[in-house]
Amino acid sequence: MAAIVFRGLTKTYRGTHAVDNFSAEVQPGRVTGFLGPNGAGKSTALRCLVALASPTKGRTRILGKRYQALKDPQKRVGVVLDSRGFHPGLTAYQNLRVLTTMGAIDKARIDEVLAEVELSEARNKRVKGFSLGMKQRLSLASALLGSPEVLILDEPANGLDPAGIAWLRSFIKGQADRGVTILVSSHQLAELETIVDDVIIINKGKLIASGPVAEITGGERLEQAFLRLTGGGLS
Numbered sequence: 187m188a189a190i191v192f193r194g195l196t197k198t199y200r201g202t203h204a205v206d207n208f209s210a211e212v213q214p215g216r217v218t219g220f221l222g223p224n225g226a227g228k229s230t231a232l233r234c235l236v237a238l239a240s241p242t243k244g245r246t247r248i249l250g251k252r253y254q255a256l257k258d259p260q261k262r263v264g265v266v267l268d269s270r271g272f273h274p275g276l277t278a279y280q281n282l283r284v285l286t287t288m289g290a291i292d293k294a295r296i297d298e299v300l301a302e303v304e305l306s307e308a309r310n311k312r313v314k315g316f317s318l319g320m321k322q323r324l325s326l327a328s329a330l331l332g333s334p335e336v337l338i339l340d341e342p343a344n345g346l347d348p349a350g351i352a353w354l355r356s357f358i359k360g361q362a363d364r365g366v367t368i369l370v371s372s373h374q375l376a377e378l379e380t381i382v383d384d385v386i387i388i389n390k391g392k393l394i395a396s397g398p399v400a401e402i403t404g405g406e407r408l409e410q411a412f413l414r415l416t417g418g419g420l421s
């Protein structure tokens with residue numbers, strides 16, 4: 187069974203099709219890159235997937251169910267969306283404490299996930315003093331709290347410095363080695379190429395291609411294949 191399914195997903199904003207009859211699947215235990223130019227509909231599709239937006243048409247499934255129908259969703263699915271908000275006046279620890287309380291998660295996980303994202307030293311600092319990269323790490327930490335079997339990451343490399351991006355690569359590989367299913371959107375194609383098994387490419391809301399990365403690229407660099415498929419390259 188696919189871990190994630192988009193079936194005929196359409197999301198319209200005032201007549202504009204942000205996502206347009208989009209169907210794709212994510213296979214369990216694999217790292218899937220979700221690619222598309224700016225405005226292609228990636229974040230919208232992911233927001234529909236985790237019930238932060240309601241589809242105009244079509245449906246989505248995670249682990250065989252609608253996200254809203256999952257029991258203990260934080261323990262099944264970890265989500266990092268760029269819009270994710272933390273309380274600026276609370277510390278990293280306090281922000282995660284709110285989430286463990288909401289998700290009935292053992293609070294011992296907080297220090298574990300802070301260590302995992304290398305934020306232990308910032309544990310007692312207020313989030314309003316965090317850099318963008320620190321906030322991204324805290325978002326990843328929050329997604330990990332429930333030790334979920336699926337991770338949905340929308341541009342997790344945003345704001346990370348080169349060392350942070352290298353760290354993110356090993357982080358994603360480590361999660362994948364533990365059998366976690368990962369759907370990750372990114373514009374960093376050279377980076378993504380080294381970590382993904384499969385790719386899904388979307389443009390103007392529509393599916394352009396999906397499948398194992400080697401099948402999609404046919405020996406090209408992922409960036410070349412992407413530009414060719416989305417019409418963004420020189421032809």
Ligand SMILES: Nc1ncnc2c1ncn2[C@@H]1O[C@H](COP(=O)(O)OP(=O)(O)OP(=O)(O)O)[C@@H](O)[C@H]1O
Pocket residue numbers: 199202203204205222223224225226227228229230231
């Ligand atoms: N809440 C909203 N209201 C109106 N239009 C929206 C809304 N959210 C997204 N859109 C529009 O939907 C389209 C898809 O946007 P989306 O953010 O999903 O793209 P994306 O692939 O995530 O782009 P990026 O790579 O820049 O993050 C864009 O045209 C965007 O302007």
Ligand SMILES: [Mg+2]
Pocket residue numbers: 228229230340
């Ligand atoms: Mg986006």
